[in-house]
Structures are given as C-alpha cells and as structure tokens.
Amino acid sequence: MRILRAIFGHGSGRIGGVIVGIYLVLAILGLLGLTPHNPITQYRIDRLHAPSAAYWMGTDLFGRDVASRLMAGIGQSFTVAFFSVAFAALAGTVLGLAAAWLGRRWDGVLMRIMDVLLAFPAILLALLIVTVAGPGTWTSVVAIGIVYTPIFTRVVRGPALSLKTREFVDAARTFGSSSSYIVTRHLLLNLVAPLTVQVTLALAWALLTEAGLSFLGLGTQPPAASLGLMLSDSRNLMETAPWLMIFPGLAIMISILGFNLLGDALRDILDPKMRRALA
C-alpha cells in the first residue's frame, strides 16, 4: 500500500503506473475473451475496414477485428513476458546468490557462463534457442527467460557480494546460523529492492523480444494474436490499411514506455539514498 502511494507521488511513476495498469486490464480482458468481437472470427464482408464505430481500430485482411486482436495480443504478449521474466528472475537470483555465496571456483565458472550468454545479442540468442526447440508460446517463454537470466544473475551477485562482507552476516556466522538462513534472511531480503526494479525493466525488454520473435514468425503461431505477429501481417498492407500497423506499433511503444517509467520511479523510491532526498 505504502509503495503504491509512493509510486503515485512520483512524477514519472504516476504516468508509468497508469499505463501499466491500463495494459494489465486490457491483457486480462483479452485473455478472458471479453473483447468487442471474437479475435479470430473472420468477418469476410468487412475485410480491411477502416476504424469505425463497429470496428474501433478497423479490420485486417481476413476481416478480423483489430481492436479485439490487439487486446488478445496484449494478453498473449504479457503472458509470455511475465512467465519469461519470472523464469529469468528466479534462475538469475538462485545463480547469482550461489555465485556470491559459494565464491571461488563456483563464482568463476558461473559468471563465465553468464558472460558467454551475455555476449550474444538478446534477440539472436532467443532466435537460436527457438530454432533449435521449435516455435511456440512456451518455447518463447523459456528462450526469453534464458536470455535475461544473466542480467538477473549479475544484478543479484554484485550486491550479494557486498552484503556478504557486512558485519551482520559476520554476526550471523558467529551464532552459527545455517547458510540457507543467512542467504535468505540476510542476503535475499536486502535484495528485494534492486530485484523489483530489475523485474519491471526486464518486463519491457521481454515484451520487445517477444514481439521480435513473433514478428519473425518464431513466437506465437497464427491464428492466435500477438503484437509482433500483427505487425508482421501488416507489412504488405502498410499503404492500403495503415491502421493495421499503427495500432500494434503504438501498443508496443507505449507499453515499454510505461514499464520504463515505472522502473525508474521504483528505482528512485526504493533507493535509500534517494528516499532521503525525496523526504
């Protein structure tokens, strides 16, 4: 509750929070099928219909309602983004804590593997994984998850290393606290703030990567809707039916803006130094 109030007290946090909130509502409606029309029903007579009262964002080549498809697409994209970021955050946190806590060779080996993964551009690595495993929603989730794991590993390992040398960890050792107690209570609990910020920012990247994969035909498979897929379908009709491109394009752009604004706000709010300055 306190954090929500803080977000709405922060300039860019308010904008970001509202944008992300609207998207969440649209995504849930899209996933529940509560769209103006059925997103895969083809209204043959109304093919390539411009935006109107009946079809708010027009229709596509097959006469499907763009607004409904957009909502379903947001639902689909958000699902992939949330699950892949959850995967990355979980794997990255575990690996980062392991590297920091075990140290020495474990740290070296784990971090070198992460360096190799980081050396690939995100979309290229995701493409590679999807090509090997075959396209589909869940392979996208795993691929994007693997791509963003190294970033979480790094975000966790750095602060965990410094927390590990703090006196309260030394104190815990003198009581004989178990490693698992120290790692969860003394390290992880103090990492909640940087992780929250990272999760928000990673959601923006994951959305973009999912859109990229679908655009290339390796993510969500037709007839299901996804933002990247809609953009891809609109390529040849750019001049005759510009609404096919404008609406999904804007949807991607605004969602990423929203997550970034929210992430920046969270970083300010959760950073103890900034908190003092704001107070």
Added chain:
Amino acid sequence: MTPLLSISDLRVGFGRNPKANEVVRGVSFEIADGETLAIVGESGSGKSVTALSINRLVDFGGGRITGGSMKLKRRDGSLFDLTGATEAKLAGIRGAEIGMIFQEPMTSLNPVLTIGTQIEESFRLHRGLTGRQATAAARDALDRVRIPDAARRLKYTPNQLSGGMLQRVMIAIALACNPRLLIADEPTTALDVTVQAQIMALLAELKRESGMSMVFITHDIGLVAGIADKVMVMQNGQAVEQGELNQILDSPQHPYTQHLLLDVPHFASGRATRADGQRDKGENTQPALKVDGLVVRFPLKSSFFSRATGAVHAVDGVDFDLMQGETLAIVGESGSGKSTTAKALLGLVRSTRGSFSVASRKASAERSAKPLQMVFQNPYASLNPRLTIESILAEPVIATGGRVDAETGARMASLLERVGLPKNSLERYPHEFSGGQRQRLCIARALMLNPSVVVLDEAVSALDVSVQAKVLELLVDLQREFGQAYLFISHDMAVVERIAHRIAVIYAGQIVEIGDARSVLSKPKHSYTKKLIAAVPTIDRRHEHFEIDTRQVPSLVRPQGFEPAPARWERFGGDHMARAEA
C-alpha cells in the same frame, strides 16, 4: 586591536526553509592573531557546520547563513565581510587567507593525481606559480610538514601513502599560501593514537613557526588540552560555554561541560581502572578462554596459479587466558592484528596454527552451544536493516537449533529491559534506533545464548563520547550480574582503562606486554607500550610539546617459511610481563 576573526550571532539553516531548520543557532566568538580556538561537541552539535560557515563551504552542502555576521581581518588590515561575500570573492579568500583540513585524509585527496600536482594547484591558483617554480614550492611545502624524501614523494599518488602521511599532505596543501587562519575539522579522528600525536605535534610546531590562528574542531576534550588557548563547547547548535582553556577544564560552569569532563572516559594513567579483579582471589581456577600459540597468516600470491611467495603474519603466536567474569583488553593500533585475533577465535578467519578452548557454562547447558559471542564495532552495519528486532534477537536461538517459544520471548523482553531499551522495541526496525541504542541491541543479541565469553571488537568506538560512557557502564553492570568474561578489543586507552582488569598490548601481530591494567598503564615496560601511552591525550597535560617521531610500523609481510624467534619474557611482579627487546 581588532581580532582576526569575529563572529557574532551566527545562524545557519538547511533545507528549503533554512529559518525553520537551523543547525547553528546564534554562535559568537572571536579569534585573535596566533590564537587557537577549540570547538568541542558531539555529533550533531553544529560544530562542523560552524567551521564550514567560516569559509562558506557550508553553501555547497545545502546550508544557508540565516543571520549574524562574520568579519575577517585581511592581510592588509581591511575588514572582509564573509556573510555577504560573492562566491568569486570567497574563492580568493579560501586557501589564501583561510586554510582547511578535513577528517578523512584518505578521501580528501584525488586518488588519480600525484600529491605533487595537488599541492602545486594551490600555488598555481593563489600565487600564479607555474612549472619548475611550482614544483619547487610544493617540495618546500612537503619539507615543512616533515615528510622525509619530499622530492620523490611528490610523484606518489595518495594510495601509496599511509593515513598519517596523507594528513600531512593535506596540511601542506592547506598551509601552501601561508593562511592566517587554519580550520582543522577533526583532523586526527581517523588516525591511530601515535599518528594523532605526531599530527598534533606538527600542527603545534607549524603554529609556532608561522604565528597563524587555528580553529580546531573535535569531540575529544582531552585532545584540546594539548593545543588550545580558548575552548568553546557546543550543544544543539549553541555555544553553551566558552572561555580560556584552564578556566574551562578546571572550573566548568555549564552542566554539559561538566558532563563532558567528568562522565566521559578520559585517560588517567591507570588511576581509573576497575578494582573488582578476581584473578588474585583464587576462586575460579578454570579459565573461560585459553588461547595457545594462535597464528593467522594470509598467503601472498602474485597470481591465481602461482605459488605463495610469502605471507602476511597478521597474528604471530598469541597466547593468553581469560578467567570467568574478567575483562582482558587487547590494545593496539590498526593493522596490529587485534581484530584478526578476535575473528580467528570466532571462526570468521581460519587460524593457521594454535589452539584455544572455551569453557561452556554449566548453569545453562542447553544454551552453551556457542559459548563465544561477539559485538561488532559498527552498530549501523551489524544489524540487518530489513529484519525486526524480534527476528534479530531470535536469530542466535534459531541458529543453535532452539525454538522461538514463550521462554525465548521472555528472555528477549528481560534482556531488552536490562540493556535499557523501550518495551515496544521488538516489532521495530534497526533504523528507528540511535547508534547507542543499536549497540545495546547488539549486546542484547550477544547475550541471548548466555555465552561465557563476549568478544567486543571496538564496541564503543563508533559512538559519541557521552554515549560511550553509558555503554561502558552497562557492560560493567552486565558483567557483574551475569559473570561472563569480556575480550575487549580497542585502540582507545581511555576506554580500556574503564573496563579492563588486564591489558594485552599487541604490536605487529605479537603481544609485547600483558598484565594487570593498573600496572600496565601506570608502569609500562615495553618501549612500544610507553610510546602508545605517551601519545594518549589527557586533560592533565596542557600545552604539551609533542616530539615528532616518524618511526613507521614494520611490514608484516614475511618470506615463505619465516618463523619469528621465540619470545623471551621479562616479569615485573604479579602477572605483569613484557617481551624482552633486542
């Protein structure tokens, strides 16, 4: 005659509404040519802000002068108004007329520039010297602060010099243009006591040489005795008392000054030691802690794959024993190995050799799993900020396999009450407590398991002087009540004098002198102990003439396989003994 600096009714505020957030509330004082004023106060008393206002550096920290006047007599005799001056005018005053040295010499210098460049900057700005002239002036400045081999040291970067050397460099920079007023903001707080004595000696000597005036800010009223002519005591942004040095020290009027002089630990050459030592009574012959030939070495390797080429001998053959209910203080300067000894006993660093045994207390067999507990130096770093006090106090119990039941809860409540914390502390978080309260929490946490030995590593060093006194009292009371032994590690002789029954002086990883506290402090035998005790400032020694001693601590790095010669001990009655010197 007009004074060099006269300040009347100075008020300084911070934040958006400086009038409402005044930190300095109406301070007035005057400094004549060649005079030293000491400003004494605890953290938050406004002493640093007052000093920073004199050269208006306070503006850069968000402060605003909200009232009063500050007049500086310039070199040509004209009066300069510091309160209303423009930034451009002030830049000409800073360095040229008012020099300043800060508390942390390690962070006050730019790490990527050589110290030569940084000293030359002052000459370039204020005197217009360039090239070879500036270098020559910088070398002279280093010579002046008694840095040996000045020409070569000019090319050093700050990381190559020790803290004491860096503080001398800072002094050289501050004095580069012969300012007539030097502001020293706790210049020796971050330094070891023997280095502190050297810096104080240097400042006193430079003052005699140049006839400059000085504003000396400190929390240690003992340090003031050696150097100040006048003293001003500050509390909550106001000067509660000011006057001549002897008048303040001998007949303080204000209750706060009296408190600072009487309740705060001052070094008294062994006269203030505790009289409840139990060693001679022969009641308990079983030592609570017995350490035998403890050695801690850290191998030095040039790279990951190469073999060790040598070792840092951090602790080199330390043995002592500690009886129930007794306090042994381990005294030494930074890098002497006193903290490493403690960490080795608690298993935080691996000991290379040696053994120690801890007697667990029979009275509470179920809780004696960890008979050795520790209280750390920094109360801000040793409590996890994200846990409630209840979780923090429960941790030692959980760690030793206990359950958090009603009995544990009762113990928490009684310990909190015993250390003097409010009842509702359990559900609060560490940031809601002050430094002194946090250290009480740490003490309560260490006592949760009813240990037989508590290791206190500089446990009061981070606290304000008057809080220090209260925590020390608490520690003594707790020891009388629960009978645990303390291993008290400190660099501060005044604090050690109040709490120790016995003292071990450690130097370069070895105990050089050990014995009864009174005996060690009043009749030191080893040359290092003598030097250490001579360096401790006391209010008894006024206007002291410190000797400048530039002896450096020997390197602890030894070649692979090096073993120190076995110690020969000389005994001086009772259990007082010192290592024989070559």
